[in-house]
Amino acid sequence: MPEDPDWKTEIVQRLARVNLPPAREAEIIDELAGHLNDDYQRLVASGAKEEEAREIALEGLNDRPQIAEALRKVVRTAPREPIALGTPRLSLTGTFWRDLRYAMRILRRSPGFTALAVISLALGIGGNAAMFRILNAVLIRPLPYADSDRLVRADHSGYYPPGGLVDLQRESRTMEVAGYSPGLELNLTGLGEPWRLRGSAVSGNLFHVLGVGVELGRTFRPGEEETGRDNLVILSHELWQGQFRGDPGIIGRVVMLGGTGREVVGVAARGFAFPDAATRFWIPLHLDPRDRTTYWEGYMPVIGRLRDGVSLIQAQHEIATLSLHMLRLFPYTMGRDWAANMTVVPLQESLTSNIRPELVVLQCAVALVLLIACANVAGLLLARATARQKEIALRVAVGASRARIVQQLLTESLVLALAGGSFGIALAFAANAVLETALPATSNGMANLGSGWQVLAYAGALSLLTGMTFGLVPALIASRPDLALAIKTGGQRAAGAARARLRSALIVGEVALAVVLTIGAGLLIRSLWKLTQVSPGFQPQHVLTLRVSPEQSLCGQRSACIAFYDELLRRVREIPGVEDDAAANTLPLSAEIPASSVKVEGFPYVPAERAAPMFWAGAVTPDYFRLMGISILQGRALEPSDSESAAPVIVVSAATARRYWPHESPIGKHVQLVWEDRWWTVVGVAADVRQFDLADHSPDYIRGAMYMPYAQAEDSDRQLPAVMTLVLHTNSEPTYVVSRIRDLMRQMNPSVPVDEIRSMVSLVNESTQQPRSMMWLFVSFAAVALLLAAVGAYGVVSYTTAQRTFELGVRVALGARRRNIFGLVLGQSLRLVLAGLALGLGASLALTRLLATFLYGTATSDALTLVTVCGVLVAVALAAGFVPARRAANIDPVVALRAD
């Protein structure tokens, strides 16, 4: 059988002008070739010579009309390749789709560039989307209350006693006012295991002021705050579903809360938790003018709903006036400074004030990362635009308008940005878990970050915006090529000086931003290091703590309470594995302040001028100092002999002693609680303990710390503290000890909950958790920023080195040594990075001030950090410049001079 002639070439020649879509063309060629071959084989089989048979078969193609003409009329031809971008035949959408396909093809062709750009953008957009999710949930999304923008709160120091609240409710013309206790914990009993629950005592109109209803039953009615009518409770949805198992007949049921039978009048709507996410019940605020202690001394926050037509400023003016007016109502002399600066702020702003600084700083950091990513991609695009100079010049030469070129190049940027955005969204959802650990968990809104669609929309919009931002300038520059030069040199040397300058400027900017982030990270690392070096003032090892919460009524008779804890501590000591035990009303580092107003002997204060100083007032059993390893610097520790009937004594902290008695011994000095006449004698000075947190952020109004013997102690409600935390020195398994203590408690008093079981070591670790997470976030941002900046600098240096191949070749040919060339290229990298470093140092002086509140013992201009960062940046510059410099140093002048 003869060998088949090459039909395909013949057919391809004839179809050349038809411009068929490639796939269709291949099919047609295959089919026609098959036909011609069948013809040919038949002819040869019937005796024709091979050449003759081939000619006859080919004649079939030359029929009239010729195959090309016939096919053109029949088969749909392919869209013409865009030789010139700018053919005005397609609609805008058509052009867009074509540009999109073209962009995908172009980007697929350079996977390295595409991957780098997409990863840069994914990091930038992902970080921002993750932050946005939290920002949106906490700061932007309105509070879940009706017309929540009308809700205000007396600002952070604006705490009022119930008497003041009643006065405000009566006098205010600008808003409807409600108050609530900031933190109230009561025992829920009668359901088997006792529970310690967090709730709030609220004024009757609180639900109305917030504009929320209930799921079942009703809210409080006017007059239900009065003694005798106030044994009511509204349960949260979670409490109803949890402890009460969704009992449908819950309304009207009497539950034992805080040792008092309270009638359930309502179940709050699902998700409602005010003032914080842990709130499980609401009871009426106790408003009894006859009860002087609570009516004028229990301070609480106050919220209000602005009346129609009233502005925030009007309300601010009014509350300032009313607070001054209220000064006269206090049954005791109230410091004038209490009423100073009273104002109201929007409720959302007030509720989020604890988290706002962190959010702002983190948002700034991720914004910087995005800016760096944009600058990086813009630099990459500029470099690519230079490489594609010839292609663009050809398009312009054959008639593409500048707008079309810009549109095409922008489409490429958008494709990159959208790809980066898609990966960024995935990153954002993963990053949320990390971000949450860096922020206070009890913040409003953190519990419910909301659905992801807003994040998707945000990331999409951000992608488009960034695509336009980093794509526009390179596209505008690239769309104006020097045609003659570009086409002649293939774009190798056509890059203008302006373009080179722009790329360098981008790198300098990128480095500067990275410097800011790196300095931020450096400061946080240093701050955390200093924080971990802080001695908390006690020995946390082998100390187990657990809270015991009897009802306050147990301490109605002081001796009963004292006996209860004496008995408890004695029996706990008998548990195998417990070496020592003690009790305290608060633990160090717990961010709780049992504060009492005091008068210090020798420091008279004028009540009308300012409020009395407040001391952190610990109530501890005598063994507490020994067990916690708190050293006694002067005098003695508390002793069992400091009993209820003995003369009242206290131990003060060293800082307190220094503040009040700097040049004399504090032993024998006296301190008085403002509401009583007896004086407490200072018998000892204990080493300072970080009571509030490791960084010692206790509020300004706390002027000192004192320890009272439990048997003599009084809290700010003038009662013996009922809720105490046991601290145990154990050498056995904590779970065993805890279960034994629970058994013990069931025997002693089954209605007393035992909870908050923690080791002191974990408490210390938790206290650095937030700064640690913040630091890691910053370190990762800075690492990404440095990496991007290094890659950017490397790109610029290696690109310009490639551009200068010819020049470097001449230098070498004229006698330059390799180390000169090496230095020349490395010098370029160093210059870029050093310029960025200088700029970044300047910017960081201004920007790191935002970080000041998160730093411990570290100034924002910390010299060690700045020097280290400079060193890191120089290392980055050397690393970025090393490879291109070595390549340049090894240039063969012969090859270089022959280069195009």
Next chain:
Amino acid sequence: MCAAFRPPFFPHQRSLTYRAFLRLYTLLRYIVVQNLELKKGSAELMILSLVEDQPRHGYDIGRLIEQRSGGTVKFRVASLYPLLYRMEQRGWIHGRWVEKAGQRRRRYYQLTKEGRHVLAAQRRGWLEFVQAINCIAGLENA
């Protein structure tokens, strides 16, 4: 049937010459107007008829037309395939590639449902045309 071709105008003209002229005119007019369609239609009719019972590839179709017309009608590559593609585009036939062991792959065309309707209509059209020819050929007997 033949009366169908009697023109409606000049009904009062009854002379034989006149009637013969009119019949001839009608036929010529029919042929002129339909000529292109008929030529094209005849090729389509042939192809549709050949793939009516079984799918066939292009070479097979070309050979069968040549054989069955006794060599009178020949389709060359340049005219056969554009026609096949057009018919495929119109949805009358459907082509698909078939590979058989030891052979190069071939594209087989088979009649579609729509193609079947077209084939029936074209057959009717041709029948009418042939009858018209017969009417003219049998003019004396009309």
